[in-house]
Amino acid sequence: MEHVLRVLEYDKMKAQLIGFVASSLGKQRVQALKPLIDLEDVQLEQNETAEISDIIRLKGHVPLGGISDIKAHVKRAAIGGVLSASELTEIASTLYGSKQLKYFFEEIIDEGNIDIPLLQERIQVLEPLSPLEREIKSCIDDYGTVLDQASQALRTIRHQMRSYESTIKSKLESLTRGSTTRKMLSDAIVTIRSDRYVVPVKQEYRGSFGGIVHDQSSSGATLFIEPASIVTLNNQLTEAKAKERREIERILTELSSKVAEEEAQLLVNVETLADMDFIAAKGYYAKSIKGVKPILNNQGVIDLKQARHPLLPSEDVVPSDIAMGNQVRSLVITGPNTGGKTVTLKTIGLLTVMAQSGLHVPANEKTELAVFEHVFADIGDEQSIEQSLSTFSSHMKNIVSILEKMNANSLVLFDELGAGTDPTEGAALAIAILDFVYKKGALAAATTHYSELKGYAFNRDGAINASVEFDVETLRPTYRLLVGVPGRSNAFAISRRLGLAEDIIADAKLQIDSDSTQVENMISSLEDSRKSTEQEWSQAQQVRLEADKLRTELEAKLDEFERMKEKIMEEAEAKAAKAVADAKEEAEVIISELRDLQKAGYQVKEHQLIDARKQLDQAVPKLNKKQKQVKKTAEKAKRIPKAGDEVKVISFNQKGTVVKKVTDKEYQVQLGIMKMTVAIDDIQVLEQAKSLEPQKAITTIRGNDAHVKAELDLRGVRYDDAMNRIEKYIDDALLAGYHQVSIIHGKGTGALRKGVKQFVASHPRIKSSRDGGMNEGGLGNTVVELK
Structure with a gap:
C-alpha cells in the first residue's frame, strides 16, 4: 500500500x-x-x-x-x-x-x-x-508569568521586593549624580551583575570607591562594583527572591496536582x-477543492462526474467523466504523450483512496466510488540502478507482485502496460495481463501506446476504450477524456503540419497494412461522429433553454393577465354592488312612503311590495360566485389525472380521455381516433357533468376501461361478433352523449367494411356516415355522426 x-x-x-x-x-x-x-x-x-x-x-x-x-x-x-x-x-x-x-x-x-x-x-x-481553567488563569497570565494574586504570601513577598529595589535604585542613582563619585564612573547608569545591583567604576578608582567587585568589562577598564552602602539591601532583596521562588514552586505544585486529578x-x-x-x-x-460526498458501494462501481485531480491548479485542470464497473471491468486509455493519460489514471486512483480516507472528492454531485480491499498501481519509471533492472524488468516485477496479491475486490492501474520491450510481444503481454485481471474479477484501468490494444475493447466483453483528445491544428493535447473512442495515431497529421514532404508521407502510408488503415479510419469516423453529436446536442440544449425561457415569460404574462382580469372583475363587482345598494336604499324609501300611503287609505297591495323587494334582492350581482367557481374549476384542473378522466389538452384546445399513465410527468390521451403522449402540465382535468335528474336511476354501459371511448376497433373480429359489438357500442356512445364516433374495421377483404356500412345506413339514431380522412385511417375507418 x-x-x-x-x-x-x-x-x-x-x-x-x-x-x-x-x-x-x-x-x-x-x-x-x-x-x-x-x-x-x-x-x-x-x-x-x-x-x-x-x-x-x-x-x-x-x-x-x-x-x-x-x-x-x-x-x-x-x-x-x-x-x-x-x-x-x-x-x-x-x-x-x-x-x-x-x-x-x-x-x-x-x-x-x-x-x-x-x-x-x-x-x-x-x-x-472550567473550574480548573479559572484557577490556572487566576494564578498565571497568558504569557506564563505567575501573578501576585496567586497567593497572599506571594503578594507580600513581591511588595517587599519592589520596596528593596526602589531603595537600592534610589541610593545608586544618588551616587551616579554626586559630583564626587560621578567622575569615578565610566557611565552614569545602574545595572545588574550576578543578580545584584551594581554601578560601572573606572579601574583607577577601585581603591577609592570601595565595595564588592562582581564583574569587569572585557578590556578590564571598567569594574562592576556593588557599593558597600547597598550590600545589606541587596542581601535582603536576594533573600526575598528566594522566598518568591519557593512560593511560586508551591503554587505550581498545587496547580499540577489539580491537573493530575x-x-x-x-x-x-x-x-x-x-x-x-x-x-x-x-x-x-x-x-x-469544491469536493462532494461520493456515493459509496462495494460492488466495484466507479462513476466519476467531471472529476478533477486535486493537485492540479483549478484553472488548468480539465474535468473528466469516467465510468467503470458493472458490465465494464476494463478501461483502456490511448493517446499521445503528455496528453493526460497518466493524470487520468492517477485521478481514478487518488480519488478512490481519498474517498476511502473519508475525504470528499473534487467532482460533481452523484459521483460514485467503490470501496476496494486493495488498490494496486504500476505508474511511472521505477528503474532500479542498484538491481540493474531495465525499465521493462522493473515494471514487470511490480506487475507480477500485483497479479499475485489482487482479488475480485481490487482496483488495478497500469501505466503504459507492456512498454519497454518489443512492441509485438509487449502488446501481446498487455492483452494477456488485462484478460487475467478480468478473469479474476478485479477492476482495471490501463494506458497504452500499442495499436493492438485499440481493438481490445471491441473484441472483449466487459472492456471499453477511451482516449485523450489531441488537436492537430495546434499540435497540443486538449486533455479531454473521450470514453468509447480509442485514440488514433496523429503522426502523419503532425508531420504534415510541421512541413514534411507530402510524397514522404504518402510513401509512409504505403508501409502500413490495410488492417491498421481500416482501424485508423474507423477511429477517425468515430471522432467525427462524436464532434457532430456534441455540436447538435449543444444546439438542442440552446433551443431547449430558449423554449424554457419563452414558456416562463408566457406563463408570467398569463398570470399577470389573470390577475388583471380578477382585479377588473372585483372593481366591476364593487361598482355594481354600490349601484344596487344605492338603488335598494332609494327603493326602501319609496316602499316606506307607499306603506305610509297604504295606511292613509290608498290601495297598495302587500304582495306587490314583497315581490318588488324580492326582485330588488335578485338584482344584486353574482360576480363573486362566478369568481369562486373559476377558482374551484382551476383547483379541479390541478387534480392528478387518472385513466378514464375526461381532460382538455391545452396546447391543442381539444377534449379527450386519459388512457393510461406513461410516467410521473406524462399520460397517454385519446383525442378522437388519435392516441398521443401529453405532458401533465398540458392537461386540464375537466369536472364530470352532474346528472340533471338525480332521482332517475340511469344505467350506463361502460367499456373495458370503465369509460366509453370515441372509437370502436373491430380489426381481427369475426363478422357476426362485429355486428353485435357495433349495435352495443352505438347504444353506449349515445348514452355517453357523443356526437361523433369512429368504427375501425380495416380494409381486408371488404366484407366487414360492407357490413358496417349497411348497419350504419339502417340505424335510426345515426345521422350520417363517411370514410375516414387521410389522418383518420382512410377506407379502413368509418366516421359516424349520431343524432
Whole structure:
C-alpha cells in the first residue's frame, strides 16, 4: 500500500490537507491518515465530513483556536511532576478552546438548522473543566508569568521586593549624580551583575570607591562594583527572591496536582479535540477543492462526474467523466504523450483512496466510488540502478507482485502496460495481463501506446476504450477524456503540419497494412461522429433553454393577465354592488312612503311590495360566485389525472380521455381516433357533468376501461361478433352523449367494411356516415355522426 500511495501522490494530497489543521493534534491525525477498507467505516467518515462541511458552509468556521497537545504535560503531572507556568498556561488555553467548541456545537444543536448526529455524539464527551481553567488563569497570565494574586504570601513577598529595589535604585542613582563619585564612573547608569545591583567604576578608582567587585568589562577598564552602602539591601532583596521562588514552586505544585486529578477527562478532551481538528480540516479542504460526498458501494462501481485531480491548479485542470464497473471491468486509455493519460489514471486512483480516507472528492454531485480491499498501481519509471533492472524488468516485477496479491475486490492501474520491450510481444503481454485481471474479477484501468490494444475493447466483453483528445491544428493535447473512442495515431497529421514532404508521407502510408488503415479510419469516423453529436446536442440544449425561457415569460404574462382580469372583475363587482345598494336604499324609501300611503287609505297591495323587494334582492350581482367557481374549476384542473378522466389538452384546445399513465410527468390521451403522449402540465382535468335528474336511476354501459371511448376497433373480429359489438357500442356512445364516433374495421377483404356500412345506413339514431380522412385511417375507418 505504501508504494501505491506514493505513486498516486497521496502524501502530497495530505500536505494540502495539513494546511487546514489548527494544531499539532490535527497534524498528527492527518499524518496518520490511511485509506479504510470497510464500507461502513468509510461511510461513517464520509458522513462526519459532510456534517462539518454543512457547518462550515452555514457558519463559516469552526472555533479551534488556542488548543495544543497537552498529553505529555498531563501525564507528567499524573506521576507527580511539577509543571512550569507556561505548560499550565497551555492547559488552561486548551480548556478554554474546549469550552468555546462545546458552546459552538450546543448552539448549532439548539438552533436545529443542521442535523449533526455524529458530531453531536463526539462533542458530548468534551468536558471544559472550567473550574480548573479559572484557577490556572487566576494564578498565571497568558504569557506564563505567575501573578501576585496567586497567593497572599506571594503578594507580600513581591511588595517587599519592589520596596528593596526602589531603595537600592534610589541610593545608586544618588551616587551616579554626586559630583564626587560621578567622575569615578565610566557611565552614569545602574545595572545588574550576578543578580545584584551594581554601578560601572573606572579601574583607577577601585581603591577609592570601595565595595564588592562582581564583574569587569572585557578590556578590564571598567569594574562592576556593588557599593558597600547597598550590600545589606541587596542581601535582603536576594533573600526575598528566594522566598518568591519557593512560593511560586508551591503554587505550581498545587496547580499540577489539580491537573493530575483531572487526568482522565483531560486526555479524553485532547483526543476529542484532535478528532475535531482533523474533521474540521477535512471540511475546509473539501470546500477548497469544491469536493462532494461520493456515493459509496462495494460492488466495484466507479462513476466519476467531471472529476478533477486535486493537485492540479483549478484553472488548468480539465474535468473528466469516467465510468467503470458493472458490465465494464476494463478501461483502456490511448493517446499521445503528455496528453493526460497518466493524470487520468492517477485521478481514478487518488480519488478512490481519498474517498476511502473519508475525504470528499473534487467532482460533481452523484459521483460514485467503490470501496476496494486493495488498490494496486504500476505508474511511472521505477528503474532500479542498484538491481540493474531495465525499465521493462522493473515494471514487470511490480506487475507480477500485483497479479499475485489482487482479488475480485481490487482496483488495478497500469501505466503504459507492456512498454519497454518489443512492441509485438509487449502488446501481446498487455492483452494477456488485462484478460487475467478480468478473469479474476478485479477492476482495471490501463494506458497504452500499442495499436493492438485499440481493438481490445471491441473484441472483449466487459472492456471499453477511451482516449485523450489531441488537436492537430495546434499540435497540443486538449486533455479531454473521450470514453468509447480509442485514440488514433496523429503522426502523419503532425508531420504534415510541421512541413514534411507530402510524397514522404504518402510513401509512409504505403508501409502500413490495410488492417491498421481500416482501424485508423474507423477511429477517425468515430471522432467525427462524436464532434457532430456534441455540436447538435449543444444546439438542442440552446433551443431547449430558449423554449424554457419563452414558456416562463408566457406563463408570467398569463398570470399577470389573470390577475388583471380578477382585479377588473372585483372593481366591476364593487361598482355594481354600490349601484344596487344605492338603488335598494332609494327603493326602501319609496316602499316606506307607499306603506305610509297604504295606511292613509290608498290601495297598495302587500304582495306587490314583497315581490318588488324580492326582485330588488335578485338584482344584486353574482360576480363573486362566478369568481369562486373559476377558482374551484382551476383547483379541479390541478387534480392528478387518472385513466378514464375526461381532460382538455391545452396546447391543442381539444377534449379527450386519459388512457393510461406513461410516467410521473406524462399520460397517454385519446383525442378522437388519435392516441398521443401529453405532458401533465398540458392537461386540464375537466369536472364530470352532474346528472340533471338525480332521482332517475340511469344505467350506463361502460367499456373495458370503465369509460366509453370515441372509437370502436373491430380489426381481427369475426363478422357476426362485429355486428353485435357495433349495435352495443352505438347504444353506449349515445348514452355517453357523443356526437361523433369512429368504427375501425380495416380494409381486408371488404366484407366487414360492407357490413358496417349497411348497419350504419339502417340505424335510426345515426345521422350520417363517411370514410375516414387521410389522418383518420382512410377506407379502413368509418366516421359516424349520431343524432
